[in-house]
Amino acid sequence: MEMLMLTLTIFVLAIFVGVEVINKVPPTLHTPLMSGTNAISGIVVVGAIISSGGGEQTDGLSTFLGVLAIILACINIFGGFTVTDRMLHMFKKK
Amino acid sequence: MHSFINFAYLVAAVLFIYGIKGMTTPKTAVRGNQLSAIGMLIAVIAALLEQNVVSYLYIIMGILIGAAIGTFLAKKVQMTSMPEMVAALNGFGGGASLLVASANYLEMQKAASMPMGVIMGMPEANTQWAIALIFSILIGAITLTGSFVAVGKLMGKLGDPSSIGMFKAIVKVCIVLLLAGACYFVYTDPLQNTDLLIVMVVICLLLGVALVIPIGGADMPVVIALLNSYSGLAGSATGFVLGNNGLIITGSLVGASGLILTTIMCKAMNRSLTNVLFGGSMAAQAGVSKDENDAFYEGKVKVTSADEVAMLLDSAKKVVFVPGYGLAVAQAQHATRELASMLQKHGIDVKYAIHPVAGRMPGHMNVLLAEAEVPYEQLVEMDAINPEFAQTDVAIVLGANDVTNPAASKDPNSPIFGMPILEVANAKTVIVVKRGLSPGFAGIPNELFINENSLMVHGDAKLVLQEIIGAMKDL
Numbered sequence: 001m002e003m004l005m006l007t008l009t010i011f012v013l014a015i016f017v018g019v020e021v022i023n024k025v026p027p028t029l030h031t032p033l034m035s036g037t038n039a040i041s042g043i044v045v046v047g048a049i050i051s052s053g054g055g056e057q058t059d060g061l062s063t064f065l066g067v068l069a070i071i072l073a074c075i076n077i078f079g080g081f082t083v084t085d086r087m088l089h090m091f092k093k094k
Numbered sequence: 095m096h097s098f099i100n101f102a103y104l105v106a107a108v109l110f111i112y113g114i115k116g117m118t119t120p121k122t123a124v125r126g127n128q129l130s131a132i133g134m135l136i137a138v139i140a141a142l143l144e145q146n147v148v149s150y151l152y153i154i155m156g157i158l159i160g161a162a163i164g165t166f167l168a169k170k171v172q173m174t175s176m177p178e179m180v181a182a183l184n185g186f187g188g189g190a191s192l193l194v195a196s197a198n199y200l201e202m203q204k205a206a207s208m209p210m211g212v213i214m215g216m217p218e219a220n221t222q223w224a225i226a227l228i229f230s231i232l233i234g235a236i237t238l239t240g241s242f243v244a245v246g247k248l249m250g251k252l253g254d255p256s257s258i259g260m261f262k263a264i265v266k267v268c269i270v271l272l273l274a275g276a277c278y279f280v281y282t283d284p285l286q287n288t289d290l291l292i293v294m295v296v297i298c299l300l301l302g303v304a305l306v307i308p309i310g311g312a313d314m315p316v317v318i319a320l321l322n323s324y325s326g327l328a329g330s331a332t333g334f335v336l337g338n339n340g341l342i343i344t345g346s347l348v349g350a351s352g353l354i355l356t357t358i359m360c361k362a363m364n365r366s367l368t369n370v371l372f373g374g375s376m377a378a379q380a381g382v383s384k385d386e387n388d389a390f391y392e393g394k395v396k397v398t399s400a401d402e403v404a405m406l407l408d409s410a411k412k413v414v415f416v417p418g419y420g421l422a423v424a425q426a427q428h429a430t431r432e433l434a435s436m437l438q439k440h441g442i443d444v445k446y447a448i449h450p451v452a453g454r455m456p457g458h459m460n461v462l463l464a465e466a467e468v469p470y471e472q473l474v475e476m477d478a479i480n481p482e483f484a485q486t487d488v489a490i491v492l493g494a495n496d497v498t499n500p501a502a503s504k505d506p507n508s509p510i511f512g513m514p515i516l517e518v519a520n521a522k523t524v525i526v527v528k529r530g531l532s533p534g535f536a537g538i539p540n541e542l543f544i545n546e547n548s549l550m551v552h553g554d555a556k557l558v559l560q561e562i563i564g565a566m567k568d569l
Binding site: 003004007010011012014015017018019021022023024025026027028029030031032033034035036037038039040041042043044045046047048049050051052053054055056057058059061062063065066067068069070071072073074075076077078079080081082083084085086087088089090091092 | 133152347
């Protein structure tokens, strides 16, 4: 129960931090903001890595799901960061 | 080692926050994005060091495949298709959360059947875990299918259904079933309920479709922002499942970002989120018939030519461009910028008025104009540009419609009454470049087009602009 309260606290505080930081992003950059947050939501890859790592808790099906999750998360990570970079360079010019 | 890995996840989360902070100005944004990427690298390395990761073959294969697809998509995508790209990425994010949670469920089952019961480094299969698992799977599945329906709508492959009653009913049934299923799942032994879990995943996939299909094409900016938020929340829930604080923090950042953008979009359309989600498309709610539309404009529209526009512009001191999505469809961004540069060389003050819903997702129009090398200082937000229209000699409306309709502020009976608009009508002369007189997304005629100070040029935005540029050169 204490563990739950701790993680819930982290969750709620992180939302407040998010609101504070993101409210300062100007509308001009809202599209890159979205693709950038797409990229960082690829962080689920850490969970996927643990499922695909062949530990003794895994079996064939869970490894398969894990690898599939790695693929999807990496599309987000690489696609998100690259396309955001592409867009931001357009704003940087001049 | 365990605390070192958790520390690395925390460092990653901090870098993500700094990365988003970099997005507060276009100058620091590129570096901010790089900081986030470094954070991701740190998180991935930390995950590879976890004690339960013993073989790397599948991991590397997965990373290579995902990286190849992701990089290919990112390099190839047109800026006009950014909404589809972001919607698809939302879907992949939701899908990844769904898969990770499902894999974790199977692992918990296997761990429970082992003699030692619990494997080091794995959380316990308690009620808290079961609730988090349900959330992770539910939100992930809804985000997955909902996002791809949104992609289909953005691409124009899926239209708006004429009746939304059936989808409303499906949504209600799905929600009731899910609530009942979730309660049963949590309060009996979750690890014995594999079949129930599969059924619930299927219901959620269906729910994602039924939720997004009835939403009007014009409301897709809201939906993309909302699904962006869901993909973050799904990640957060997965963090609760795995007991990983880095995931919880990052997911909630993304969730907050999506929620803020959703609110901004709803305000810009003066609609509540519930109305967007369950009200059906605006045109279906209040649209006029073709005859009514024709009768509204009958004999009241003043049409002009490119030559006359060129002469008007030549004597102007201040010109404001009002771009809408039609500009992007006509691929007229570059022609617009060319005309703008030409005017600037004549010493004319040039600005662009950007309505929050000008594109098909938050900030889309800004990206399209940035691609055409319009300096971002010239892009002015609605609240800042509205007082300036009174001093504007010529306002050129390019493919924008509803966001310039004066009825939004004058006619309480109008379906868009109360929606914040660009007060283009206050300019001395308004030039409207438009193919015909068909209504915009709201399905209603636009008073601006028959105003005394309005002149219309019929035709494709790109061709018309090129004609104007040619005429300016001849002057």
